[in-house]
Amino acid sequence: GEDVEQSLFLSVREGDSSVINCTYTDSSSTYLYWYKQEPGAGLQLLTYIFSNMDMKQDQRLTVLLNKKDKHLSLRIADTQTGDSAIYFCAESLGSNSNSGYALNFGKGTSLLVTP
Amino acid sequence: ETGVTQTPRHLVMGMTNKKSLKCEQHLGHNAMYWYKQSAKKPLELMFAYSLEERVENNSVPSRFSPECPNSSHLFLHLHTLQPEDSALYLCASSQDLPATGAELTNEKLFFGSGTQLSVL
Numbered sequence: 001g002e003d004v005e006q007s008l009f010l011s012v013r014e015g016d017s018s019v020i021n022c023t024y025t026d027s028s029s030t031y032l033y034w035y036k037q038e039p040g041a042g043l044q045l046l047t048y049i050f051s052n053m054d055m056k057q058d059q060r061l062t063v064l065l066n067k068k069d070k071h072l073s074l075r076i077a078d079t080q081t082g083d084s085a086i087y088f089c090a091e092s093l094g095s096n097s098n099s100g101y102a103l104n105f106g107k108g109t110s111l112l113v114t115p
Numbered sequence: 116e117t118g119v120t121q122t123p124r125h126l127v128m129g130m131t132n133k134k135s136l137k138c139e140q141h142l143g144h145n146a147m148y149w150y151k152q153s154a155k156k157p158l159e160l161m162f163a164y165s166l167e168e169r170v171e172n173n174s175v176p177s178r179f180s181p182e183c184p185n186s187s188h189l190f191l192h193l194h195t196l197q198p199e200d201s202a203l204y205l206c207a208s209s210q211d212l213p214a215t216g217a218e219l220t221n222e223k224l225f226f227g228s229g230t231q232l233s234v235l
Contacts, residue, residue: 003157035226040124042205042226043158044117088158103224105158 004106006089011112018076020109022089027070029091033103034063034074037086046074046087076111084113118142121206121227128196129235136191136230138206144225145211147189149181152203152229164189165211196234203229 005023012018024032030051035043049056049063049072056063062075076083086108119140128134140147149161163171164183178200180192189206206227 033223040228042117042119042121042228043207043224044226045223048223103158103160107157 004089004091004104006087006106006109008107009110009112011114012079014079014081014113014115016079018074018079018083018111018113020074020076020087020089020111022072022074022106024070024072024089024091024106025104026091027067031092032063032065032072033088033090033092034061034072035088035090035105037088037108039085043088079111079113081113081115084111086110117225117227119206119208119225119227121204121230123230124228125231125233127233127235128193130196130198132196133192133194135193136204136206136232138189138191138227140187140189140206140208140225140227142208142210142225144208145186146209147183147186148207148209148224149189149191150205150207150226152205154202158205162191193232196232198234201232201234203231205229 004025010018010020031048033048034046036046037043047058047061047063049065054065060077064073072089088108089106090103092103122137126134146165148163151159151161160173161175162169162181166186167183178195182190207224209224
């Protein structure tokens with residue numbers, strides 16, 4: 001299948017904003033997700049956005065969705081060292097698929113927050 | 116804690132060994148999954164179970180054998196693995212599987228911490 005694309009690395013200073021970008025593949029995806037994976041841990045759902053929304057804000061997290069370009073971004077305000085982790089973008093496979101329970105993940109963006 | 120527990124956390128095995136990975140969820144969910152996370156590759160769904168019945172097998176080699184004895188437990192039995200099978204194996208659960216043609220929608224996945232497998 002086609003790949004969900006993410007940049008592999010991002011480094012920011014503590015207190016700055018981080019923006020992680022993702023390009024997804026399935027225009028019929030209903031939900032798009034951001035997962036966080038800390039070292040030695042499994043994936044944890046951070047937030048998700050319904051495809052009829054352009055933006056969703058949840059405390060320090062802002063998700064922007066551009067359906068026309070199939071572009072998703074995650075902005076973390078006031079980034080802290082504890083935000084250092086790998087962030088995965090994922091799309092639900094859409095109503096055209098018989099595997100709607102599966103998610104199509106990107107390879108992950110490693111975010112490094114430096115003091 | 117996500118409510119999904121995997122054991123062991125780390126496993127090193129030779130190519131002739133037989134081992135099993137265990138996953139247990141305490142969330143009352145009906146669906147469980149095995150995902151494989153290899154270096155530099157996207158997560159891949161290996162198996163999906165709903166109410167103990169397998170509903171997906173994404174062309175996984177037979178050296179991986181899943182078992183779901185009840186809706187709370189999922190195993191992955193391993194035998195005669197290859198070094199390229201070294202990866203992080205993640206278990207996940209969700210409340211239910213959506214119907215065919217529908218999407219996971221808000222049936223969010225809850226992941227375990229994974230088993231880091233090294234095949235020598």
